[in-house]
Amino acid sequence: MQADIVYRRLRELIVAGEYSPGERLTEMTVSESLAVSRTPVREALRRLEGDGLVQGAGRGVVVHALTSDYLEHAYAVRSALEALTAELAASRHRAGRVAPAALADLERDARLLEDVTAAGNLDRAIRLNRRFHRGIAKMAGNPIALESLDRLWDQIIVSTRDSLVPPERPDAVADEHRRLLQAIAEGDGPLAGRIAGEHARATRKVLE
Missing domain, CATH: 1.20.120.530 (GntR ligand-binding domain-like)
Incomplete structure (x- = not known):
């Protein structure tokens, strides 16, 4: 399932520090970066928010910056x-x-x-x-x-x-x-x- 692939890839990038704490991610920018449609990106971002790795911010999310x-x-x-x-x-x-x-x-x-x-x-x-x-x-x-x-x-x-x-x-x-x-x-x-x-x-x- 493409959403699973996108989720795993985004998770890897966040853990590896490719996306910095506090960095904003939108469906559009992520879909363009990974060359996929916005639908699996939307689902992947929801899962990452559930994991506590990102948090909602307007139309997108930001990588969770742990204080x-x-x-x-x-x-x-x-x-x-x-x-x-x-x-x-x-x-x-x-x-x-x-x-x-x-x-x-x-x-x-x-x-x-x-x-x-x-x-x-x-x-x-x-x-x-x-x-x-x-x-x-x-x-x-x-x-x-x-x-x-x-x-x-x-x-x-x-x-x-x-x-x-x-x-x-x-x-x-x-x-x-x-x-x-x-x-x-x-x-x-x-x-x-x-x-x-x-x-x-x-x-x-x-x-x-």
Whole structure:
């Protein structure tokens, strides 16, 4: 479906920073830029507004510019939710309620994320980073927490790129992910929750 293609492409451009926060987008300019009709653009912009990546402004939309206060609140919620899901994931793993393949997938994604980030492919790193954290949330077995995190990640995903830019941050992220996976594998819920919460707060600090 063409609207899906337009939606994915616009989302990629926003996350990649091709459209700057506060930049105005209209159906006409986007349709001309992507060489498509205005109908799929209209639907794509509605979906992006639902994701929190753009907001309505007259006849068009503007790319959502997240204020420092908004990010502070968003990352506080992310920290709490990811601490919860990490603790639940570790507890479920200890109880034998997590398939071994699920943890193996997380370990594979963590290694791949390290390689991709080191290679400077931040677009792919953003996708892998989200998949890694979403994998932990799925492992937690709490659909409300997963849905809440999905919504939150949609709104703050643009900040992920900025958080990976500092030269020292990728190594720190890799170490935090490794320690988090080890705590989950050992079934240590409190430790996993603490590491996950601290990881989210460290990411926020980089963005200050």
